[in-house]
Amino acid sequence: xxxxxxxxxxxxxxxxxxxxxxxxxxxxxxxxxxxxxxxxxxxxxxxxxxxxxxxxxxxxxxxxxxxxxxxxxxxxxxxxxxxxxxxxxxxxxxxxxxxxxxxxxxxxxxxxxxxxxxxxxxxxxxxxxxxxxxxxxxxxxxxxxxxxxxxxxxxxxxxxxxxxxxxxxxxxxxxxxxxxxxxxxxxxxxxxxxxxxxxxxxxxxxxxxxxxxxxxxxxxxxxxxxxxxxxxxxxxxxxxxxxxxxxxxxxxxxxxxxxxxxxxxxxxxxxxxxxxxxxxxxxxxxxxxxxxxxxxxxxxxxxxxxxxxxxxxxxxxxxxxxxxxxxxxxxxxxxxxxxxxxxxxxxxxxxxxxxxxxxxxxxxxxxxxxxxxxxxxxxxxxxxxxxxxxxxxxxxxxxxxxxxxxxxxxxxxxxxxxxxxxxxxxxxxxxxxxxxxxxxxxxxxxxxxxxxxxxxxxx
Amino acid sequence: xxxxxxxxxxxxxxxxxxxxxxxxxxxxxxxxxxxxxxxxxxxxxxxxxxxxxxxxxxxxxxxxxxxxxxxxxxxxxxxxxxxxxxxxxxxxxxxxxxxxxxxxxxxxxxxxxxxxxxxxxxxxxxxxxxxxxxxxxxxxxxxxxxxxxxxxxxxxxxxxxxxxxxxxxxxxxxxxxxxxxxxxxxxxxxxxxxxxxxx
Ligand SMILES: Cc1cc2nc3c(=O)[nH]c(=O)nc-3n(C[C@H](O)[C@H](O)[C@H](O)COP(=O)(O)O)c2cc1C
Ligand code: SF4
Ligand code: FES
Numbered sequence: 001x002x003x004x005x006x007x008x009x010x011x012x013x014x015x016x017x018x019x020x021x022x023x024x025x026x027x028x029x030x031x032x033x034x035x036x037x038x039x040x041x042x043x044x045x046x047x048x049x050x051x052x053x054x055x056x057x058x059x060x061x062x063x064x065x066x067x068x069x070x071x072x073x074x075x076x077x078x079x080x081x082x083x084x085x086x087x088x089x090x091x092x093x094x095x096x097x098x099x100x101x102x103x104x105x106x107x108x109x110x111x112x113x114x115x116x117x118x119x120x121x122x123x124x125x126x127x128x129x130x131x132x133x134x135x136x137x138x139x140x141x142x143x144x145x146x147x148x149x150x151x152x153x154x155x156x157x158x159x160x161x162x163x164x165x166x167x168x169x170x171x172x173x174x175x176x177x178x179x180x181x182x183x184x185x186x187x188x189x190x191x192x193x194x195x196x197x198x199x200x201x202x203x204x205x206x207x208x209x210x211x212x213x214x215x216x217x218x219x220x221x222x223x224x225x226x227x228x229x230x231x232x233x234x235x236x237x238x239x240x241x242x243x244x245x246x247x248x249x250x251x252x253x254x255x256x257x258x259x260x261x262x263x264x265x266x267x268x269x270x271x272x273x274x275x276x277x278x279x280x281x282x283x284x285x286x287x288x289x290x291x292x293x294x295x296x297x298x299x300x301x302x303x304x305x306x307x308x309x310x311x312x313x314x315x316x317x318x319x320x321x322x323x324x325x326x327x328x329x330x331x332x333x334x335x336x337x338x339x340x341x342x343x344x345x346x347x348x349x350x351x352x353x354x355x356x357x358x359x360x361x362x363x364x365x366x367x368x369x370x371x372x373x374x375x376x377x378x379x380x381x382x383x384x385x386x387x388x389x390x391x392x393x394x395x396x397x398x399x400x401x402x403x404x405x406x407x408x409x410x411x412x413x414x415x416x417x418x419x420x421x422x423x424x425x426x427x428x429x430x431x432x433x434x435x436x437x438x439x440x441x442x443x444x445x446x447x448x449x450x451x452x453x454x455x456x457x458x459x
Numbered sequence: 460x461x462x463x464x465x466x467x468x469x470x471x472x473x474x475x476x477x478x479x480x481x482x483x484x485x486x487x488x489x490x491x492x493x494x495x496x497x498x499x500x501x502x503x504x505x506x507x508x509x510x511x512x513x514x515x516x517x518x519x520x521x522x523x524x525x526x527x528x529x530x531x532x533x534x535x536x537x538x539x540x541x542x543x544x545x546x547x548x549x550x551x552x553x554x555x556x557x558x559x560x561x562x563x564x565x566x567x568x569x570x571x572x573x574x575x576x577x578x579x580x581x582x583x584x585x586x587x588x589x590x591x592x593x594x595x596x597x598x599x600x601x602x603x604x605x606x607x608x609x610x611x612x613x614x615x616x617x618x619x620x621x622x623x624x625x626x627x628x629x630x631x632x633x634x635x636x637x638x639x640x641x642x643x644x645x646x647x648x649x650x651x652x653x654x655x656x657x658x
Binding site: 086094127136137162184185251253325332344 | 545
């Protein structure tokens with residue numbers, strides 16, 4: 001990416017930049033000063049809207065537009081910083097905050113001021129222990145320097161900011177699940193409307209934004225909406241953090257304009273540097289597990305908000321690429337994917353709870369070498385009925401489950417069928433009998449195959 | 460949700476009459492109240508604090524927390540059992556969490572998980588007889604570029620190879636963080652710290 005200067009990762013590797021002093025010496029907090037002392041909140045909202053910034057948390061909703069949904073006559077507003085980051089393959093928020101915590105905090109202050117929030121919570125996933133201490137130290141320092149608390153920069157603006165630690169639940173990354181969890185409850189997403197902008201945390205108007213979204217704000221304030229909009233592709237403006245994991249030479253987090261191709265990300269010398277150990281690419285999950293999968297023939301897909309749709313994907317997601325080598329067994333990839341959603345479904349909607357569970361069991365059976373060709377059709381049918389039957393579930397988790405599961409089966413059907421074809425005859429029946437003997441207690445099956453001892457097993 | 464997660468069937472062993480939380484632990488929980496418009500929102504911090512101090516969240520501890528937060532114990536139990544991070548019965552002094560999600564799977568997590576089980580002589584969601592280790596697997600830990608990953612208490616270990624596992628688990632410092640700690644949360648206490656949280 002010649003000519004592109006990193007914006008979000010510009011401080012990576014700078015000695016001591018986790019401290020306020022070094023951060024400020026690198027231009028940190030200057031944008032917050034400019035915003036609070038020379039701009040009104042509405043001017044910032046307008047600037048962000050013109051920049052074309054779209055949310056980096058997965059849904060890609062325009063940030064300035066989201067902020068403008070807040071009721072005009074509100075008294076208290078809450079800003080929730082979504083640092084749940086639990087999407088498999090995604091770690092850009094962690095990488096960014098680990099290296100440059102003050103950039104994240106500065107973004108939070110600007111967003112809070114723009115939305116006139118007086119309370120900000122950083123909802124940090126529980127597993128980020130080390131990062132908690134890094135971020136809390138930076139926050140303590142920023143508080144001590146007057147960047148948070150009462151009367152910031154003598155403007156009369158007051159903002160309290162706290163880190164709220166999660167406790168291990170993917171669904172708490174969903175914005176209303178996050179709000180419930182913040183309130184001390186189980187992270188069950190809420191039925192919308194009311195949208196958080198109207199009635200969110202503690203009944204107050206609430207904005208939920210991803211960490212990377214907020215980290216874009218200082219640059220927008222400093223260099224202007226036009227500059228930001230000049231980066232990327234039409235409708236997908238600005239720099240983006242891409243993460244790569246799996247068997248590549250240099251797994252990690254990289255920054256480039258939106259619209260980088262998957263091929264560049266995997267093979268580029270500035271990026272993951274090609275496959276490790278002489279492997280070839282078999283498939284790529286390009287945007288966090290939930291967006292779906294690309295075959296080795298689809299690596300020209302551009303990672304922005306529109307081109308991904310041409311490949312049948314759910315969306316850009318988090319731009320967290322999981323690269324699958326030619327040594328991987330797609331049955332196991334399928335089973336691993338399906339298990340994730342079954343484990344993480346919060347269980348309050350029937351389609352999602354039952355559907356993800358069924359998929360996991362079917363996929364597990366296929367991976368164990370006991371699948372049937374009919375199972376592949378069953379999975380595809382289940383994806384349609386349970387994931388994409390709009391309006392039948394409260395949050396987006398089952399859509400995120402259905403895309404990768406259906407696309408793995410559709411795009412790799414040949415390989416899956418071949419594997420099923422290699423199974424020894426009768427294996428499916430034996431597997432089922434071993435795993436779920438109660439099936440054989442059913443009259444119809446009892447009559448046939450099951451030997452006597454299985455019949456004694458109670459249902 | 461708890462699908463094949465930690466054991467939620469075996470009840471905690473101490474649901475006695477005597478409160479289990481020390482005054483220090485209560486004070487620490489109270490210090491979180493001013494952060495939220497409603498006291499109940501301090502529940503997750505409270506559970507972290509209690510688990511750090513006592514090692515797990517027993518039914519008795521849930522009653523104590525309920526009283527502090529002015530909510531019914533049932534609501535505390537409801538929240539506790541939703542999250543995979545909380546333990547409702549005693550666990551080992553070191554909890555080893557292996558990532559089992561896709562990136563780690565593709566870089567060799569299965570063999571690492573087997574190596575941990577073999578070295579500790581226990582299965583998933585079990586604790587060694589001497590109480591030194593518990594072992595669980597979890598979904599993506601957010602460190603996929605370092606796969607396969609293990610979390611030992613608060614410390615993440617990346618690019619773990621099966622042959623590294625014995626040395627890693629024998630290292631007494633394998634759960635020490637390299638960064639300076641904030642004193643807001645104490646983290647899991649050492650072997651002698653386990654009982655400190657008790658009244
Ligand atoms: C099941 C589920 C999990 C999600 N997890 C996250 C997450 O970990 N981090 C995140 O920023 N957004 C996550 N989201 C998206 C959020 O609901 C929300 O769209 C986002 O935080 C908005 O921020 P943005 O506009 O800055 O992208 C998730 C959504 C769903 C349906
Ligand atoms: S769709 Fe699934 S994860 Fe979302 S609220 Fe319903 S059951 Fe929970
Ligand atoms: S898949 Fe293991 S840390 Fe993300």
